[in-house]
Amino acid sequence: MTISQLMDQQKRYYQTGSTRGLAFRLTQLKKLKQAIVERESEIIQALRTDLNKGEKEAYAFEIGIVYQEIAHVIKHLKRWMKPKKVKSPMTHSGSRSYIIPEPLGAALIIAPWNYPFMLAFDPLIGAIAAGNTVVLKPSELAPAVSAVMTSIVRATFEPQYIAVVEGGVEESRALLEQPFDKIFFTGSVAVGKIVMEAAAKHLTRVTLELGGKSPCIVHHDAHIKLAAQRIAFGKFSNAGQTCVAPDYLLVHRNVKDKLLAYLQEAIKSFYGDNPLLSPEYGKIISRRHYERLRHFLNDGKVAIGGLADDQTLQIEPTVLENIKWDMPVMQEEIFGPILPVLTYDNLDEVVGLIQARPKPLALYVFSEDKKVQDVMLEQISFGGGCVNDTLMHFGSTHLPVGGVGESGMGSYHGEMSFHIFSHMKSILKQTTRFDIPFRYPSSQIGLKIIRRLTKL
Structure with a gap:
C-alpha cells in the first residue's frame, strides 16, 4: 500500500x-x-x-x-x-x-x-x-x-x-x-x-x-550540593540527549568552584569512577552526532570528564569552563553530555544574556530567594521549566509542555x-419563542439599544 x-x-x-x-x-x-x-x-x-x-x-x-x-x-x-x-x-x-x-x-x-x-x-x-x-x-x-x-x-x-x-x-x-x-x-x-x-x-x-539552548541559573544563595545533583541528573540522563536538558550553566561567580566540585561528586555517585563502563550511562545515537559533539570538547577548558570512546560512541559527562559566547559550543543546542559553564555577577546580566538569544524550550533556576525566582520567571520567556530542579516538569500530566518562538x-x-x-467547535442555540427585532436593519431604535447593551 x-x-x-x-x-x-x-x-x-x-x-x-x-x-x-x-x-x-x-x-x-x-x-x-x-x-x-x-x-x-x-x-x-x-x-x-x-x-x-x-x-x-x-x-x-x-x-x-x-x-x-x-x-x-x-x-x-x-x-x-x-x-x-x-x-x-x-x-x-x-x-x-x-x-x-x-x-x-x-x-x-x-x-x-x-x-x-x-x-x-x-x-x-x-x-x-x-x-x-x-x-x-x-x-x-x-x-x-x-x-x-x-x-x-x-x-x-x-x-x-x-x-x-x-x-x-x-x-x-x-x-x-x-x-x-x-x-x-x-x-x-x-x-x-x-x-x-x-x-x-x-x-x-x-x-x-x-529545542534550543536551555539555560540553568545557579544563584549564590542556592542549595549548591542539591543543585549539583539535580543538574547532573537533568543534563547527563540519556547522555544529554534530552530536548529539555540544561544546555549551559550560568553560575554566580562566588559559588562556581563549589558547584563544580559537587558536580564531580554527583557524576561519580551516578556512574562510578569510569562512566564509560557504567551500565546506567547511555551512548550517542549515531557517529555523525558523536563527531559533532567531539568537536565541542575543544572549546574552553575541560573541568570534569572529557574522555570519549570512538567504538561505543560514548562521551563522558563533561563540564567545560573558560567558555566564551562566541565559541562553537554556544552557537547551537548541544544535545549531548557536555555542559559549558559561564559565570555572572548580577541578575540583570543574566536576564540580558538570555533575552539576547532565541527563546529556550526550558529554563531552570536554583535559588532560595523568591525574588530571584520571580525575576527569572517573569522577565524571561521560555517554554517551561523548574525552580530548584531540572526535567521534572516534563513528567507531569498536569503541566503542558511546549516551546515558544x-x-x-x-x-x-x-x-x-x-x-x-x-x-x-462554537455553537449558539437560539430560542424560537421570541425574536430580537432590534438587530434587524428595519429597527428604528436598534443602534441605540446595541450601543447601550455593548457598553454594560
Whole structure:
C-alpha cells in the first residue's frame, strides 16, 4: 500500500464516525496499554540497543510516562469530551452557547530518536483520546525501538485507524505531501521549519516540539550540593540527549568552584569512577552526532570528564569552563553530555544574556530567594521549566509542555494533548419563542439599544 492509499483509507475510515464515541476511544487506550505491558521487556531491550539506556532510565523516562499518561486520559476523558456551556452576551438574549470538542481527522505524528518510545506514544495517546486516525512515523535512527513500536501498533490496531510508516527522509517527505488534518512533530528547529512549510501548503495545523539552548541559573544563595545533583541528573540522563536538558550553566561567580566540585561528586555517585563502563550511562545515537559533539570538547577548558570512546560512541559527562559566547559550543543546542559553564555577577546580566538569544524550550533556576525566582520567571520567556530542579516538569500530566518562538509552538500532555488534536467547535442555540427585532436593519431604535447593551 502506498502512502497516498494509506491516507485515503484513513480519511474514509474517519468519515464513518467509528472513532468518535467515548467507549471506542477508551477501548483503544486500554488496548494500547495492554500491548505495551505485554511487550515491556522488548521495549527496554530495544532502548538498550539503540541508546544504551539502563532499565531504570528506560522505564522511568519512557514507559512509565506513557502508562501515567494513559491512566490520566482514561480517568478524565469523559469530562473533556462533554460540550462546555459558556455565557451568552446580553445582545444574544434567549440563546445558549456551547463549545463542543470534535476530532480533527487524520493526524501525522513524527517522532524523534532521543526518547523514541515515549515521544511517539505520548502524542499518540492524545490523538486517540481526541478521536482521530493516526499515521505514526518513528525515527530511523532508533531502528530497534522503531521495530518494536511497529510490531505493537500493527498487532493492536487496523491500519485504517492507526498505522506506522518506517523509513528515512524519503518516507517523511512523502508523508508531508499528504493532506493531513494535524501534524505533530518533535525534533530540531531546522526540520521543524521544513515541516511547517509543508503543512502550510495544505493549511494543516501543526504542533512543533523543538529545542534550543536551555539555560540553568545557579544563584549564590542556592542549595549548591542539591543543585549539583539535580543538574547532573537533568543534563547527563540519556547522555544529554534530552530536548529539555540544561544546555549551559550560568553560575554566580562566588559559588562556581563549589558547584563544580559537587558536580564531580554527583557524576561519580551516578556512574562510578569510569562512566564509560557504567551500565546506567547511555551512548550517542549515531557517529555523525558523536563527531559533532567531539568537536565541542575543544572549546574552553575541560573541568570534569572529557574522555570519549570512538567504538561505543560514548562521551563522558563533561563540564567545560573558560567558555566564551562566541565559541562553537554556544552557537547551537548541544544535545549531548557536555555542559559549558559561564559565570555572572548580577541578575540583570543574566536576564540580558538570555533575552539576547532565541527563546529556550526550558529554563531552570536554583535559588532560595523568591525574588530571584520571580525575576527569572517573569522577565524571561521560555517554554517551561523548574525552580530548584531540572526535567521534572516534563513528567507531569498536569503541566503542558511546549516551546515558544524558535523552541516550538503548541503544548501537550494530559488535557492539552486532547485539545491540540481537537477542534473546539462554537455553537449558539437560539430560542424560537421570541425574536430580537432590534438587530434587524428595519429597527428604528436598534443602534441605540446595541450601543447601550455593548457598553454594560
